[in-house]
Amino acid sequence: MPADRAPTRIQKKNRAAILEAALDVFSSHGFRGSTVDQIAKAAGLSKPNLLYYFPSKEAIFNELMAGLLDTWLDPLRALDPEGEPLEEILAYVQRKLQMSRDFPRESRLYANEIVQGAPRLHDVIAADLNVLVEEKAQLLQGWMDAGRINRAHPKHLLFSIWSLTQHYADFDAQVRTLMGDEDPFDAAPQYLETLYRRMLTPKS
Amino acid sequence: MPADRAPTRIQKKNRAAILEAALDVFSSHGFRGSTVDQIAKAAGLSKPNLLYYFPSKEAIFNELMAGLLDTWLDPLRALDPEGEPLEEILAYVQRKLQMSRDFPRESRLYANEIVQGAPRLHDVIAADLNVLVEEKAQLLQGWMDAGRINRAHPKHLLFSIWSLTQHYADFDAQVRTLMGDEDPFDAAPQYLETLYRRMLTPKS
């Protein structure tokens, strides 16, 4: 393994290449379905060479996940209590949709984990995510109580946003097959904006 | 392998036990992540005994999938052109939600496949599912043109229904962690009914 000093030029390049390759492989075959050899080949390295940079397959996976989770929650963190409620929510939906378009592999990697019961993520979800969700659910509830958006179960509202936006990344294979030539991301932003606008705009 | 005759009592029992066990194992570890031994043990058989009833791991998987897909599409098939549009759609949503509650393993098995690019399902999706979706999208479009429900991209409308309902099965681990004691299925039916009612009810 590389010493505990500042990473060399080669270390930086290779560790980045490995993580990039691992994202590709893990997101399309899951943890168990991926092999170290696959990742090594995708990164342009031999297997022992890869294991010179990471102590194990699981270590690669964990580092990938740690990096992922942070950026994954950013859009929700950015939900601003001071903003105009409906516009804040619509903007959040669009940010999440954007992420599904720009980082589908990250979304699928996460989905893969959760679908299989989140064996490697349970702690993180129970800790960080739970706190954030609790906080934002309160915020949404406040907006509803003030009559600034229609009432709806705040947590289910969050679930629905995640579900609808990530669907375009996670079920990409199905969506694209059924849409034919049309790019799903052409109409999706409009569709979701309409959905949440009609659902949340107060009757006035 | 059992001969090509009518299945014996033991054959019926064991094949059923194997498929039941395989559903359990495949849905929680994916195809690649599951082992024949795991399935055999879960079915109460030895590995060679299991392979006496099915020629290979893939054969078990395929039989499982074939059976699944049919029942999976039934709720959509039942969307009735003669019914009252909004109520038909709301009933469809509730049927799908019901299936997520009653058959979460089936939902996760399907999700697992699609997330990983549907390598073993591409043909079926392109054929059967595509025809059905095309037909029902037309039906929805007709209802919209007649002003009986609000306008929205019909295929995206279907995607959203699948996404929102299956989310409760596929992301069960996450949803339950974040909901604490509260059963997600308590509020979900109400939430989804409200969502689609607000979205689709024409302004009149």
Next chain:
DNA sequence: CTTTGATTTGACCAACTGGTCAAACTCACG
């Protein structure tokens, strides 16, 4: 009880997998 086909199993195999290691090679720097 015997016979015949259905069922079950222990022993085995070849391929694959994650990971190790000593030896070789490369690079930066004095």
Next chain:
DNA sequence: CGTGAGTTTGACCAGTTGGTCAAATCAAAG
């Protein structure tokens, strides 16, 4: 250039996996 740290690799290993097979056991019909 030389040298020592950083890098790469072929050979190897032990455990796992999907699958086979001959022999043993069981069930049911005569």
